[in-house]
Amino acid sequence: MPVFTNNRQAKHKRLQVFIHGAVQGVGFRPHVYRLARDLNLVGWVINNSQGVRIEVEGLAFDLEQFLDRLKSEKPPLAQVTSIESRYVKPVGFSDFRVRHSDSNGEKTALILPDIATCPECQAELFDPKDRRYRYPFINCTNCGPRFSIVETLPYDRPNTTMKRFPLCPLCQKEYDAPEHRRFHAQPIACSTCGPTLEFWNKATGPCAHGDEALKMAEHLVSSGHVLALKGVGGFQLIVDARNADAIARLRKCKGRGPKPLAIMCPDLGYTRSICHLSALERKLLLSPASPIVLLKKRSRAFDAVAPGMRDYGVMLPCSPLHHLLMRDLGYPIVATSGNRSEEPICIENEEAIERLSDIADAFLMHDRPIARHVDDSIARVILGDVQILRRARGYAPLPINVDLEIPSCIALGAHLKNSVAIVAQNKIFISQHIGNLETAESYRAFETTARDLPILYDCQPTFVAHDKHPDYVSTFYARGTPLERISVQHHLAHVYSCMADNQLQAPVLGISWDGTGYGDDKSVWGGESFLIEDSAERRVSSITQFPLLGGDIAALQPRRVALALLQASFPKSLGDYAKLPALRAFTASEYRILEQITLKHRNPLTSSIGRLFDGVSSILGICQTNRFEGQAAALLEFLAATAPKNQLPYPYILHDQGGFTTFDWKPMIRAIVEEYTNGVNPPIIAARFHQTLAAYAVDIASRHGVPSIALTGGCMQNRLLCELIAETLKENGFNPFIHRRVPPNDGGICVGQAYAVGRTHQTSPSLQHETPCV
Numbered sequence: 001m002p003v004f005t006n007n008r009q010a011k012h013k014r015l016q017v018f019i020h021g022a023v024q025g026v027g028f029r030p031h032v033y034r035l036a037r038d039l040n041l042v043g044w045v046i047n048n049s050q051g052v053r054i055e056v057e058g059l060a061f062d063l064e065q066f067l068d069r070l071k072s073e074k075p076p077l078a079q080v081t082s083i084e085s086r087y088v089k090p091v092g093f094s095d096f097r098v099r100h101s102d103s104n105g106e107k108t109a110l111i112l113p114d115i116a117t118c119p120e121c122q123a124e125l126f127d128p129k130d131r132r133y134r135y136p137f138i139n140c141t142n143c144g145p146r147f148s149i150v151e152t153l154p155y156d157r158p159n160t161t162m163k164r165f166p167l168c169p170l171c172q173k174e175y176d177a178p179e180h181r182r183f184h185a186q187p188i189a190c191s192t193c194g195p196t197l198e199f200w201n202k203a204t205g206p207c208a209h210g211d212e213a214l215k216m217a218e219h220l221v222s223s224g225h226v227l228a229l230k231g232v233g234g235f236q237l238i239v240d241a242r243n244a245d246a247i248a249r250l251r252k253c254k255g256r257g258p259k260p261l262a263i264m265c266p267d268l269g270y271t272r273s274i275c276h277l278s279a280l281e282r283k284l285l286l287s288p289a290s291p292i293v294l295l296k297k298r299s300r301a302f303d304a305v306a307p308g309m310r311d312y313g314v315m316l317p318c319s320p321l322h323h324l325l326m327r328d329l330g331y332p333i334v335a336t337s338g339n340r341s342e343e344p345i346c347i348e349n350e351e352a353i354e355r356l357s358d359i360a361d362a363f364l365m366h367d368r369p370i371a372r373h374v375d376d377s378i379a380r381v382i383l384g385d386v387q388i389l390r391r392a393r394g395y396a397p398l399p400i401n402v403d404l405e406i407p408s409c410i411a412l413g414a415h416l417k418n419s420v421a422i423v424a425q426n427k428i429f430i431s432q433h434i435g436n437l438e439t440a441e442s443y444r445a446f447e448t449t450a451r452d453l454p455i456l457y458d459c460q461p462t463f464v465a466h467d468k469h470p471d472y473v474s475t476f477y478a479r480g481t482p483l484e485r486i487s488v489q490h491h492l493a494h495v496y497s498c499m500a501d502n503q504l505q506a507p508v509l510g511i512s513w514d515g516t517g518y519g520d521d522k523s524v525w526g527g528e529s530f531l532i533e534d535s536a537e538r539r540v541s542s543i544t545q546f547p548l549l550g551g552d553i554a555a556l557q558p559r560r561v562a563l564a565l566l567q568a569s570f571p572k573s574l575g576d577y578a579k580l581p582a583l584r585a586f587t588a589s590e591y592r593i594l595e596q597i598t599l600k601h602r603n604p605l606t607s608s609i610g611r612l613f614d615g616v617s618s619i620l621g622i623c624q625t626n627r628f629e630g631q632a633a634a635l636l637e638f639l640a641a642t643a644p645k646n647q648l649p650y651p652y653i654l655h656d657q658g659g660f661t662t663f664d665w666k667p668m669i670r671a672i673v674e675e676y677t678n679g680v681n682p683p684i685i686a687a688r689f690h691q692t693l694a695a696y697a698v699d700i701a702s703r704h705g706v707p708s709i710a711l712t713g714g715c716m717q718n719r720l721l722c723e724l725i726a727e728t729l730k731e732n733g734f735n736p737f738i739h740r741r742v743p744p745n746d747g748g749i750c751v752g753q754a755y756a757v758g759r760t761h762q763t764s765p766s767l768q769h770e771t772p773c774v
């Protein structure tokens with residue numbers, strides 16, 4: 001322990017301080033510089049691979065003040081995880097300096113995400129007297145690109161993609177001036193020395209630069225064309241959100257079907273005119289992460305953007321380039337990822353021209369390279385708090401701290417909505433959203449990230465965690481590594497992910513519902529619950545299985561699921577229901593073929609609640625073909641949300657055997673068909689269906705008496721279902737936990753897999769390489 005007194009006459013001392021956390025690239029060193037100068041202290045401050053290190057000399061009283069103020073005053077974006085300090089013998093420094101970064105040692109400093117333009121930079125951007133007036137790459141220590149430009153730690157300009165832009169004398173002066181807002185702002189730039197815009201016409205190639213390029217791009221959008229714009233973490237495709245024809249063309253070329261598209265509004269006022277906006281939603285829109293926020297529609301003026309959905313996905317301008325564009329246009333634009341459906345977003349100029357030229361009419365590009373692709377994030381407010389649904393720009397790669405010792409590992413995530421995680425120093429670092437590993441491009445992005453993330457943090461994983469599915473490309477990748485493999489069942493990983501997110505301690509009951517996941521019995525799971533205890537985990541409930549008629553194609557055709565549910569519910573009298581929309585959706589010959597398939601072939605069995613949603617949606621005539629993942633379920637949810645609250649659940653049967661509960665949905669399906677045939681309003685039926693699942697969730701919880709319930713899996717993206725379950729659980733004395741920082745969908749699977757490595761390590765020092773669950 002240091003020994004010092006408050007006596008101002010005490011002799012000089014030297015204090016060493018080590019600060020860990022997200023402390024690089026946020027103006028921490030200038031902050032320390034100003035603090036030291038304020039208190040007449042001498043010494044130095046440096047960024048190193050672990051964070052920030054300070055040595056200061058002065059009077060004991062002043063050093064004590066310094067330490068107190070370091071703890072209480074922080075730059076706005078800094079996230080300090082720990083401050084360690086010790087007194088040592090003084091060496092006689094003469095002044096206070098900011099020293100060059102040191103790249104030795106373990107790399108555990110947190111890399112910051114890309115940060116939306118701060119209010120000061122916005123003001124300068126639109127100030128004709130400012131030297132960066134209308135400069136689309138303005139930034140400072142409080143804002144600008146970070147994760148999308150960093151190549152290696154420590155975070156210093158030569159280690160970023162800004163290294164190719166030598167500073168002009170004016171920028172250098174600001175960079176070197178400790179009192180300046182741009183002191184050591186690594187991406188600092190101006191129109192003299194920094195990146196520039198270029199407008200590319202498909203026919204003629206580059207045809208304008210700088211502000212003229214921007215103006216040409218704006219004219220293109222206003223005249224109903226598709227613009228590919230190089231944003232912060234990759235290309236975006238942009239059209240006028242008021243122009244339904246342009247949106248239709250974008251959808252067609254992108255192969256996107258009716259899937260909702262995000263819109264960027266010029267400002268909050270505009271957003272408020274088309275959406276309902278709570279105080280927290282407003283704060284989220286304006287936050288440094290600046291995600292796409294799901295907001296309840298107020299006006300249907302932009303329905304073509306998200307047909308049939310409850311929400312618009314809205315974001316505000318998140319970079320200086322977007323601020324300029326939106327200020328000039330003054331109307332909302334569709335801003336969607338620059339890719340074909342299911343492929344990763346383009347980051348290189350040449351790559352964009354090659355891959356997007358069938359979709360975009362022209363390109364607005366710049367010469368600042370993007371080190372890695374980072375999509376726009378998606379978030380929403382649910383049950384009074386923020387929940388991230390797609391974790392990318394503004395959030396990646398910030399880590400999740402966990403209360404579990406996890407050996408150094410890499411977790412490869414799920415097949416859909418893939419993201420990758422690594423564990424270093426008990427923190428789970430989550431990569432940006434990668435996407436569905438269904439194309440060669442996505443797989444390449446996955447491989448790059450799986451290679452890039454451990455190198456960035458200088459972490460040498462001992463274990464690789466992956467999905468239990470033997471045929472996933474991520475499983476093949478895991479087999480190709482020299483690391484020790486741990487395979488984790490998909491739905492168990494969801495539960496662990498929710499536990500990690502909420503720092504929950506066992507015992508926990510995890511309700512893990514989604515569309516698809518490889519089960520321990522090789523069937524397709526998706527309606528599972530797990531009891532997690534200190535040293536064991538056990539699957540405790542599921543739903544009655546039904547066949548996926550024709551296999552995977554059933555996930556695209558809710559009518560096939562409906563047929564399977566109806567066959568099981570009315571084994572002898574299906575013919576009486578030939579008028580149901582689900583059955584009418586088949587032609588006579590299709591129907592005959594499906595009957596043959598049912599009788600003669602072994603169809604894969606599933607216990608998926610996601611498919612149950614599809615089936616009910618089809619029975620009610622809402623959706624017979626899924627044109628994007630989750631469409632039938634989303635439409636059913638939207639319909640249910642229009643019904644009066646407090647509907648009664650339908651009947652169902654629970655079979656209990658050996659501590660395992662099976663939810664038999666046949667009585668529910670029969671009741672749904674009866675009500676539908678009797679002319680009950682479909683919104684009421686849809687609402688009663690949701691209520692039935694909530695009642696079932698409470699039944700499972702009641703059987704185990706564990707207070708903490710983790711609600712996880714893709715089905716928990718259904719706002720109505722998630723809120724109903726959480727409220728009903730609370731009314732019955734349970735503590736429901738939902739996802740916050742980690743997505744409840746497959747984007748969070750990597751976190752659960754990493755957590756499973758920690759659990760396996762904890763419960764079995766000799767390490768089992770298959771996570772057990774009964």
Ligand SMILES: [Zn+2]
Pocket residue numbers: 117118119120121122139140141142143144
């Ligand atoms: Zn700024």
Ligand SMILES: [Zn+2]
Pocket residue numbers: 167168169170171172189190191192193194
């Ligand atoms: Zn400059």
